Amino acid sequence: MKALKDILYGVGLSAVSGSTAILVNSICFDSRLVGMDDVFIAIKGTLTDGHNYIDQAIAxxxxxxxxxxxxxxxxxxxxxxxxxxxxxxxxxTASNFYGNPSKNLKLVGVTGTNGKTTISSLLYQLFKKAGFKVGLISTIKIMVDNKEYATSHTTPDALTINRHLALMNEAGVEYCFMEVSSHGIHQKRTQGLVFEGAIFSNLSHDHLDYHNTFAEYRDTKKILFDELPKGAFALTNIDDKNGLVMLQNTKARKYTYALKTYADYRAQILENQFDGQLLKINDNELWSKLIGHFNAYNMLAIYATADLLGLEKLEILRLLSELDNVDGRFQYFISKEKITAIVDYAHTPDALKNVLDTINTLRTGNENVITVVGCGGDRDRSKRPVMGHIASEMSNKAIFTSDNPRSEVPQTIIEEMEKGVEPHNTKKILAIENRKQAIKAACQMAVANDIILVAGKGHETYQETNGKRVNFDDFKIVKEILKSLDK
Incomplete structure (x- = not known):
């Protein structure tokens, strides 16, 4: 039990009725989970208003x-x-209730449109290899050192964050790497957390269903840097035109990284192959298993962060060379028939272009690139024709299909993607609403040395339609289908 007045410390109060000296058992913002002597916090959400459930919580x-x-x-x-x-x-209140756990470890936030999961997950992997106890809060999972917990949001709710940070304190975790989404920042889920540093990867077209304008989306990301304490570090990609914007009002120590321009941390791609790439980072060469320009940026951000957190430079390079790809991020295999299948989370125009750029850089030109892609329902509709344009322009064949249609009609989403297809590319596209059938069609079209890209869902192991989730794993499905077609 904790005193209500103690967990309210630092909260902006307008009025109080009753005593704040009372002892309370727990905090809830879901009235269905309220128990005896709990505090119920009424949240005005996008779909429901917790104020409508105050009586239920009291009951x-x-x-x-x-x-x-x-x-x-x-x-x-x-x-x-x-x-x-x-x-x-x-x-x-969540931070206070759990004893302000972020103060007891070095918490690093990673924000940006693309790269958050890769950067945070590989930092977790690198620091584990370096012998530290490490935490991770990501789209894919939450890790408390070696123990895994499921997660359903890029940035979980504040109670979930602080509960797991408290578990990290108990486990002796020294570092925690956390994805910080624009939704999470806007909904104050990271309020009250003490960050050791923050990383900005890039900014491109996404989430305009939630943020009204691109400027609003950018400025929401910037809040993470604006609120950093003086002793923290702010690390930004200045090859992105929004990179320096992130540093404008921060009190933290400022650092930059780039491939194209002068920066504190610089990298150059010397070789790029399907099995990895040779990088030069601040005059030291490194072989990485991760390929493509986007992963060169990710590796550079990881190197810079590890350096800023005090690891020895040559040790960082050695550990970087051992890092494995993150599930659903350019995850690939080659079938017996020499068909390469790639599964990637690319669900934004910029991410899709980056992946196809990488594929087209690595191919000899004699192979066909077959892209299976869709756009999520109840999300930013303006990116659909852009995704359709990119897939049809940069592939030999593009199959438009479902990708978590949620409450929308899948065929309507596909038709909106088709609006971005140029007339000279119309013969290159197919529309197959059933995602499994779309993947199967791509596999049946492919011949030796062809490349299949299944984009949009990556690590996700479900397909969401009308509020129901069914098991669906792109990587498993494409692998099974290609194996069944192997002679």
Whole structure:
């Protein structure tokens, strides 16, 4: 049990009814999970408003309610706390409740449109190889040293974040690498966390269904850097035109990385092959198993971060050469028939272009590139024709299909993708709504030395339609189909 006044420390309070000296058991923002003597925090979400469930929470045993507007009827035995922002209150109270766990380890946030998962996951992998106890909070999973926990959001809710950071404290974790999404920043999920540093990878077209404009999307990312403490580091990719924007108002120590321009950390691609690439990082050569320009940027960000966190430079280079690809990020295999199948999470125009650029750089020109791609439902519609254009322009054959249609009609999404296809590319595209059948068609079209790219879902092991998720793993499916077709 903890005193309510202690977990409210640092929260902007507008009004209080009742005593804040009471002891409370836990914090909840889902009324269905409230137990006896809990605090219920009413959040105004995009789909539901927690204020509509205050009575239900009290009936389930809530002893205190934190809300943005007081209910018309107040119950004497319950303490009501009015706050200016429910999301911020949740984040700060969660941090206080778990003993401000981010202060007890070195937490590094990674933000940007593409590369967050690769950078954070490989930093976790590198520091583990270096002998440290490490934590990871990512799209794919949460790791508390060697123990894995499932996650459903790029940046989880504030309670989940702080609960797992507290577990990291208990396990003696020294470093934690965390993906920080624009949604997470905007919804204050990272409020109250103390960051040792932040990394900006790049910014491109995404999430305009949530953020009204690109500028709003960019400025939301920038908040992570604006709120860094003076002793932290801010590391940014200055080859991206938004890179220096991230540093404009930060109090942190500023560092840059780049492949094309002068920066504190620089890299050059000397060789690029399907089994890896030879990089030159600050005058030292390194062989990496990860290929492509986008991975050269990722490796450089990882090198710079490890250096800023105090690891020895030559040791970092050795460890970088041992890093393996992240699931669903340019994950590939070659069938007996010499067909290369690549599965990648590329679900933005920029990411899709980067992957196809890499493939087209590595190919001899005699192979066909067959791309299977879709766009998610209930998400940014403006990127659909752009994705359609890129896939049809940069592939010999493009198959448009479903990719988590959610509540939308899959055929409608496909038709919006087709609007971006130039007339001279219309003969190159097929529309196959069923994703498994689309992958199968690509496999049947392919002959020896051809390259199949299955883009959009990457590590995801489900397909979401009308609120239901069914098992669906692109990598397993394409591998099974190609094996069945092997003679």
């Amino acid at each position: 389930s045993g809530a002893k205190a309610v934190v809300c943005e507007s007081m209910p018309d009827k107040l119950i004497n035995e319950v303490t009501y706390v009015e706050v200016t922002n429910g999301n911020a209150a949740l984040a700060i």
